[in-house]
Amino acid sequence: MLSQCSLNSRFFPNIIRPSPGPFDFENLNDAVVKAEHAVRGAIVTRANKIRGRMAKGEVFPFSSVIPCNIGNPFAVGKHEITFVRQLIAATEVESIRRSHGVLPEEVCERATELLAHTPGGLGAYTMSQGIELVRQHVAEYIGLRDGYPADHKDIFLVNGGSQAVEFLIKLITANSNVGVMLPYPTYSLYTAELDMCRGKGVPYFLDEDNGWDVHIKELEKSYIEARDKGIDVRALVVINPGNPTGSVLQKETIEKIVEFADANNLMVIADEVYQHNIYDKNYPFHSFKKIVMNKRARIPLASLNSISKGFMGECGHRGGYVEFHNCQEESVAQFLKLASIALSPNSVGQVLVDAMVKPPQSVECKTIWDRETHAEILSLGRKARLLQQTLEKLPGMKCNKSRGAMYLFPRLELPQKAIEAASKTIVNGKPVKPDMLWAMELLDNTGIIVVPGSGFGQKEGTYHFRMTFLPESEIMDDVIERITQFQNKFMEKYQ
Amino acid sequence: MLSQCSLNSRFFPNIIRPSPGPFDFENLNDAVVKAEHAVRGAIVTRANKIRGRMAKGEVFPFSSVIPCNIGNPFAVGKHEITFVRQLIAATEVESIRRSHGVLPEEVCERATELLAHTPGGLGAYTMSQGIELVRQHVAEYIGLRDGYPADHKDIFLVNGGSQAVEFLIKLITANSNVGVMLPYPTYSLYTAELDMCRGKGVPYFLDEDNGWDVHIKELEKSYIEARDKGIDVRALVVINPGNPTGSVLQKETIEKIVEFADANNLMVIADEVYQHNIYDKNYPFHSFKKIVMNKRARIPLASLNSISKGFMGECGHRGGYVEFHNCQEESVAQFLKLASIALSPNSVGQVLVDAMVKPPQSVECKTIWDRETHAEILSLGRKARLLQQTLEKLPGMKCNKSRGAMYLFPRLELPQKAIEAASKTIVNGKPVKPDMLWAMELLDNTGIIVVPGSGFGQKEGTYHFRMTFLPESEIMDDVIERITQFQNKFMEKYQ
Numbered sequence: 001m002l003s004q005c006s007l008n009s010r011f012f013p014n015i016i017r018p019s020p021g022p023f024d025f026e027n028l029n030d031a032v033v034k035a036e037h038a039v040r041g042a043i044v045t046r047a048n049k050i051r052g053r054m055a056k057g058e059v060f061p062f063s064s065v066i067p068c069n070i071g072n073p074f075a076v077g078k079h080e081i082t083f084v085r086q087l088i089a090a091t092e093v094e095s096i097r098r099s100h101g102v103l104p105e106e107v108c109e110r111a112t113e114l115l116a117h118t119p120g121g122l123g124a125y126t127m128s129q130g131i132e133l134v135r136q137h138v139a140e141y142i143g144l145r146d147g148y149p150a151d152h153k154d155i156f157l158v159n160g161g162s163q164a165v166e167f168l169i170k171l172i173t174a175n176s177n178v179g180v181m182l183p184y185p186t187y188s189l190y191t192a193e194l195d196m197c198r199g200k201g202v203p204y205f206l207d208e209d210n211g212w213d214v215h216i217k218e219l220e221k222s223y224i225e226a227r228d229k230g231i232d233v234r235a236l237v238v239i240n241p242g243n244p245t246g247s248v249l250q251k252e253t254i255e256k257i258v259e260f261a262d263a264n265n266l267m268v269i270a271d272e273v274y275q276h277n278i279y280d281k282n283y284p285f286h287s288f289k290k291i292v293m294n295k296r297a298r299i300p301l302a303s304l305n306s307i308s309k310g311f312m313g314e315c316g317h318r319g320g321y322v323e324f325h326n327c328q329e330e331s332v333a334q335f336l337k338l339a340s341i342a343l344s345p346n347s348v349g350q351v352l353v354d355a356m357v358k359p360p361q362s363v364e365c366k367t368i369w370d371r372e373t374h375a376e377i378l379s380l381g382r383k384a385r386l387l388q389q390t391l392e393k394l395p396g397m398k399c400n401k402s403r404g405a406m407y408l409f410p411r412l413e414l415p416q417k418a419i420e421a422a423s424k425t426i427v428n429g430k431p432v433k434p435d436m437l438w439a440m441e442l443l444d445n446t447g448i449i450v451v452p453g454s455g456f457g458q459k460e461g462t463y464h465f466r467m468t469f470l471p472e473s474e475i476m477d478d479v480i481e482r483i484t485q486f487q488n489k490f491m492e493k494y495q
Numbered sequence: 496m497l498s499q500c501s502l503n504s505r506f507f508p509n510i511i512r513p514s515p516g517p518f519d520f521e522n523l524n525d526a527v528v529k530a531e532h533a534v535r536g537a538i539v540t541r542a543n544k545i546r547g548r549m550a551k552g553e554v555f556p557f558s559s560v561i562p563c564n565i566g567n568p569f570a571v572g573k574h575e576i577t578f579v580r581q582l583i584a585a586t587e588v589e590s591i592r593r594s595h596g597v598l599p600e601e602v603c604e605r606a607t608e609l610l611a612h613t614p615g616g617l618g619a620y621t622m623s624q625g626i627e628l629v630r631q632h633v634a635e636y637i638g639l640r641d642g643y644p645a646d647h648k649d650i651f652l653v654n655g656g657s658q659a660v661e662f663l664i665k666l667i668t669a670n671s672n673v674g675v676m677l678p679y680p681t682y683s684l685y686t687a688e689l690d691m692c693r694g695k696g697v698p699y700f701l702d703e704d705n706g707w708d709v710h711i712k713e714l715e716k717s718y719i720e721a722r723d724k725g726i727d728v729r730a731l732v733v734i735n736p737g738n739p740t741g742s743v744l745q746k747e748t749i750e751k752i753v754e755f756a757d758a759n760n761l762m763v764i765a766d767e768v769y770q771h772n773i774y775d776k777n778y779p780f781h782s783f784k785k786i787v788m789n790k791r792a793r794i795p796l797a798s799l800n801s802i803s804k805g806f807m808g809e810c811g812h813r814g815g816y817v818e819f820h821n822c823q824e825e826s827v828a829q830f831l832k833l834a835s836i837a838l839s840p841n842s843v844g845q846v847l848v849d850a851m852v853k854p855p856q857s858v859e860c861k862t863i864w865d866r867e868t869h870a871e872i873l874s875l876g877r878k879a880r881l882l883q884q885t886l887e888k889l890p891g892m893k894c895n896k897s898r899g900a901m902y903l904f905p906r907l908e909l910p911q912k913a914i915e916a917a918s919k920t921i922v923n924g925k926p927v928k929p930d931m932l933w934a935m936e937l938l939d940n941t942g943i944i945v946v947p948g949s950g951f952g953q954k955e956g957t958y959h960f961r962m963t964f965l966p967e968s969e970i971m972d973d974v975i976e977r978i979t980q981f982q983n984k985f986m987e988k989y990q
Contacts, residue, residue: 022667022729022762023795025825029669029692032829037836074615080589088843089584089591094575096584102597120569125810159654159813162838170691172517174524192836196665197524234517267517300518315620316842318654330520334527341532341687343657346841347811348583 035195038188038455042427043439044069047449062447066479068468069449071243071406073313077472081312081372083365084355087111091122091351106362114351122347128340130157130321131347134354138321141357146290154324156335157345157353160315161273161306164322166193167338168269168302171331172235173199179231181222181266183214185409185456185464187243202226202233203457208411211400212245214238216256223264235267236260238288241274241404244456244466246384248283248404254291261299268292270303273320274405276310279381283403289325301325307352309406311373319349380406383469383476390480391467394487406470409453412438412463418494435463441490446482530690533683533950537922538934539564542944557942561974563962564944566738566901568808572967576807576867578860579850582606586617586846601857609846617842623835625652625816626842629849633816636852641785649819651830652840652848655810656768656801659817661688662833663764663797666826667730668694674726676717676761678709680904680951680959682738697721697728698952703906706895707740709733711751718759730762731755733783736769736899739951739961741879743778743899749786756794763787765798768815769900771805774876778898784820796820802847804901806868814844878964878971879903885975886962889982901965904948907933907958913989930958936985941977 020027051065067075074080086104090097090111097108115121117133129135135152142150158164169190172178176198182190184203194201204222206212219236226233238257240249249257261268270288278285289303306320324332339345359373360366384402391399391410399410414434422437432440435452442448442465453464471479515521520528546560562570569575581599585592585606592603610616612628624630630647637645653659664685667673671693677685679698689696699717701707714731721728733752735744744752756763765783773780784798801815819827834840854868855861879897886894886905894905909929917932927935930947937943937960948959966974 021795021823022760023797023826024823025829027669027729028666028826028829032666032833035832035836037832070620072615072620074618075620076615078615078618080616080618085587089588092580092587093584096591096597099597102591102594120567120571120573120811121575122811123569123573123575123809125565125567125570159841160838162836166837171523171527174522189836196836234522265517300516302518314618316615316617316839318838318841328516328519331518331523334520334523337530337532338527341530341657341684341691342661343655344811344813346654346813346844348843349841 031196031198035192036188036455037192038451041451041455042436043443043449043451046440047443050443050447060447061445062482065447065449066471066475067449068471068479069451069466071309071468071470072315073406073470074315076468076470077475078313078376078470079372081355081369081376083107083360083369084312084314084352087355088348088351091115104362104364106360106365110360114354118347122351124347125344126157126347126350128342128344129336130155130345131350131354134350135321137354137358138323142287142289142323146287146293148290148293150289150323154327154332156322156324156339157350158320158322158339159318159342159345159349160308161271161304161320161322162189163342163345164302164304164320165189165269165271167335168322169193169197169199170338171334172267173197176200177230177232179226179233180269181219181226181233181236183237183239183242185244185453185458185466186237187239187271188455190237191457200226200231202231205459206242206245206247208400208459208462211403212242212247212409214249214253214257216260219257219260233264233266235269237269237271239271240288241277241285243271243274243405244407244409244451246400246402246405246407246409248278248280248285250283251286251291254286254288255295258288258291258295258297258299262297267300267302270301272303273306273309275305276377277380277406278377278404279384280401280403285404289323292325298326300327302327307349307356310356311376312352312356313376314352317349317352318346319352321353379473380469383471383473384408386476387467387469387480390484394484395491397487402469406468408467408469409456409464410467412453412465414438414463415491415494418490421494433463435465438463438490439465442483442486445489446486448479448482526691526693530687531683531950532687533946536946536950537931538938538944538946541935542938545938545942555942556940557977560942560944561966561970562944563964563966563974564946566804566963566965567810568901568965569810571963571965572970573808573871573965574867576850576864576871578602578855578864579807579809579847582850583843583846586610599857599859601855601860605855609849613842617846619842620839621842621845623837623839624831625650625840626845626849629845630816632849632853633818637782637784637818641782641788643785643788645784645818649827651817651819651834652845653815653817653834654813654837654840654844655803656766656799656815656817657684658813658837658840659797659799659815660684660764660766662830663817664688664692664694665833666829667762668692671695672725672727674721674728675764676714676721676728676731678732678734678737680739680948680953680961681732682734682766683950685732686952695721695726697726700954701737701740701742703895703954703957706898707737707742707904709744709748709752711755714752714755728759728761730764732764732766734766735783736772736780738766738769738900739902739904739946741895741897741900741902741904743773743775743780745778746781746786749781749783750790753783753786753790753792753794757792762795762797765796767798768801768804770800771872772875772901773872773899774879775896775898780899784818787820793821795822797822802844802851805851806871807847807851808871809847812844812847813841814847816848874968875901875964878966878968881971882962882964882975885979889979890986892982897964901963903962903964904951904959905962907948907960909933909958910986910989913985916989930960933958933985934960937978937981940984941981943974943977
């Protein structure tokens with residue numbers, strides 16, 4: 001499929017046209033070409049090829065490919081929260097909503113209430129900012145969570161947290177000298193968006209030896225280094241609970257981060273999409289908004305939440321919200337403009353945000369809701385502990401506990417021979433990183449997909465991988481069996 | 496809500512922080528600040544304020560605000576296509592899918608088939624390119640439409656046509672010297688995306704005196720002028736059926752456009768989201784893909800379709816697709832990367848694309864489907880003619896027929912006094928454009944929202960407005976009554 005290199009223009013016969021076609025690779029925007037998103041990168045492509053070959057009957061040393069690379073619970077056996085899906089059906093189809101007995105009464109009433117505030121129903125573009133009633137419910141949820149009232153005017157519904165990040169980075173990166181501080185290891189969405197906007201990521205490293213904690217000294221060091229390079233640092237991203245680390249920040253740490261941002265004139269982007277994924281009662285979730293309110297700090301804050309994570313896990317439906325606090329009205333208006341250029345967030349995702357922030361109240365629905373949502377979080381916590389304890393004991397591996405989110409980020413202590421083997425393994429014309437070699441061998445031998453730590457940024461000379469603990473219990477037992485066998489053989493092979 | 500101007504940094508006490516906060520308006524990306532999307536601009540804000548005041552009991556000279564500014568059919572009374580919504584409910588809720596008698600058998604079978612090809616169901620991220628089965632159905636649809644086979648590997652599902660435009664413009668604008676040819680009057684999404692990517696729009700004017708036709712001489716003139724200014728013109732956008740013009744291109748015209756693009760090494764972006772909105776049997780729809788295949792042209796082509804338009808009108812669900820043809824694999828891989836950074840298009844939008852391209856076959860479902868979809872297009876055609884005939888006869892107005900899409904783009908012959916009045920009407924610190932004055936007076940006196948032509952680009956000294964003919968028949972009668980009275984009074988006032 002090569003596009004034309006039209007050497008003989010009919011309209012301008014004397015002009016030799018340039019050789020590359022107008023949409024040829026070498027003509028494309030290099031900022032986009034440069035961007036990478038590790039969680040959907042080379043390993044996933046390799047896994048898809050294996051899946052394709054398996055489908056054609058080829059035999060592999062495993063019976064199935066198991067995706068542990070991405071926080072996508074339904075892909076690995078999650079069960080639906082009944083109320084959530086019923087609410088979609090009732091909102092979409094009048095005959096279902098009006099029939100007696102097909103769906104619980106509360107579902108139909110809730111759907112009717114939502115539709116009364118959604119002119120034209122789910123088929124119409126909503127307000128670009130999102131359905132007002134849903135935003136009011138989000139504000140009530142935040143108010144209850146933090147003990148401070150929230151205003152629906154400060155809340156925007158979006159097609160998943162990613163869209164909010166896209167818009168925020170687009171607005172902040174006024175020029176290629178603007179920097180945004182990012183936790184390292186980081187979620188590659190941030191580096192990808194910054195690359196595409198030609199802004200600068202300013203890494204601050206998390207303390208692996210202390211459960212991936214944030215240290216203020218490290219923030220200061222990172223900030224000063226960037227400033228000394230002439231970078232105009234404008235914002236600080238904090239992911240709490242942590243992706244890819246599974247850490248949960250203590251209240252005192254958040255207070256210090258807020259002080260740091262305040263002192264250095266930084267906006268804070270609080271990526272709190274895992275706020276319901278909490279597995280250790282000694283490490284509860286504290287929102288940045290609450291701490292900012294406690295301290296009466298004046299830093300501009302954008303905090304994110306998502307239906308893709310927590311007990312919902314509804315990734316495919318693409319929904320979430322961002323709350324602005326201490327932000328200029330004119331700036332928020334520019335965010336609204338970006339939302340309006342995309343017309344409106346998808347309507348079903350908005351209905352799911354509504355369900356997330358306002359659980360059902362009737363005995364009929366609430367009983368099931370409570371059982372399903374509690375079971376989901378309890379089960380995730382169990383699997384997090386089980387997997388961590390297994391990995392921690394394997395040769396050549398160390399692994400912090402996961403107190404939140406959906407991930408472990410174990411450290412690989414790779415034998416020198418493995419590092420040398422990586423330097424001789426050429427993929428796409430380049431030697432692979434040592435943790436990429438490890439992840440490739442894991443995939444080829446076990447069918448388990450993980451993401452090499454190099455895709456998230458890690459301290460020089462250290463190697464890791466990110467792994468979810470989402471697969472349902474039976475699959476998880478299989479995962480543990482496969483990875484244990486593999487790691488023992490891998491260490492033998494390269495010892 | 497003013498963010499802090501932290502004059503006394505605790506960490507760097509000797510440094511006076513710069514005055515504007517990190518997220519203050521004056522610090523934001525000026526390329527975003529510059530972008531405008533007319534269809535959701537100042538008039539809509541004004542209308543929302545009126546709605547708010549009406550809700551508080553204030554009395555206006557009209558009983559309701561009627562949005563004729565945007566192609567959003569459900570907001571003005573459209574009825575759902577039964578099969579489409581039933582398919583969502585069946586795909587979302589197992590108990591509904593498995594119950595006998597709640598939904599037709601074909602709906603449940605279709606949902607089951609879709610789910611068999613969607614690992615984890617609608618709650619999981621899909622492939623970033625979109626569900627493979629849906630893309631296969633899209634390929635079959637294109638094959639039947641054009642008489643040439645299409646390949647699902649060339650098709651990407653997206654969150655509405657807008658997202659495909661966003662990705663394409665992002666990829667094409669390698670630097671600020673890259674130009675994209677746009678029809679004028681144009682759809683402001685294209686100018687907004689180009690502004691945000693710092694690319695250059697290269698207008699070519701449509702011929703109002705000949706039903707907004709495209710002339711090759713005008714394309715050549717526009718191309719040469721841009722080239723002489725040193726602009727690197729890489730792509731040509733064609734919107735067919737036309738937005739905002741309602742025109743439908745003849746086959747011969749498309750052939751000439753393809754020749755022009757071929758001769759000048761241009762990619763074609765064929766915005767064909769209105770391909771089902773055809774109202775004149777002498778002006779059938781011809782796809783660019785078909786013409787390119789007929790002529791065996793080698794131009795890179797991206798063609799768009801959407802669930803928001805046509806008989807579906809499902810704007811709120813955000814779905815659509817783009818088909819690539821004659822494009823380098825490596826370039827399409829970059830489009831895939833953009834899609835993967837956004838994770839995946841929303842799953843329900845993909846289900847709706849499936850319904851659009853593969854109508855039901857059982858007597859039970861097909862009978863209703865045929866009745867509903869035909870009625871929708873027939874009714875749109877009737878309303879288009881009725882409104883055009885009305886406007887054409889009003890003083891100070893001329894109006895081309897709408898042969899497709901959802902719009903009329905009538906010309907206003909404004910009295911000199913109205914033009915002078917505009918120059919003295921100050922909004923946001925600037926005198927308003929004459930057609931903005933007209934649209935403001937129309938809104939204030941009738942509650943009808945239209946978009947001033949200046950938001951789309953028009954020939955110097957001409958004035959227009961874009962108006963949809965979507966309101967259901969009864970509302971449409973009211974619209975005609977209100978606008979007729981208004982225009983007579985307006986012309987009297989300024990004569």
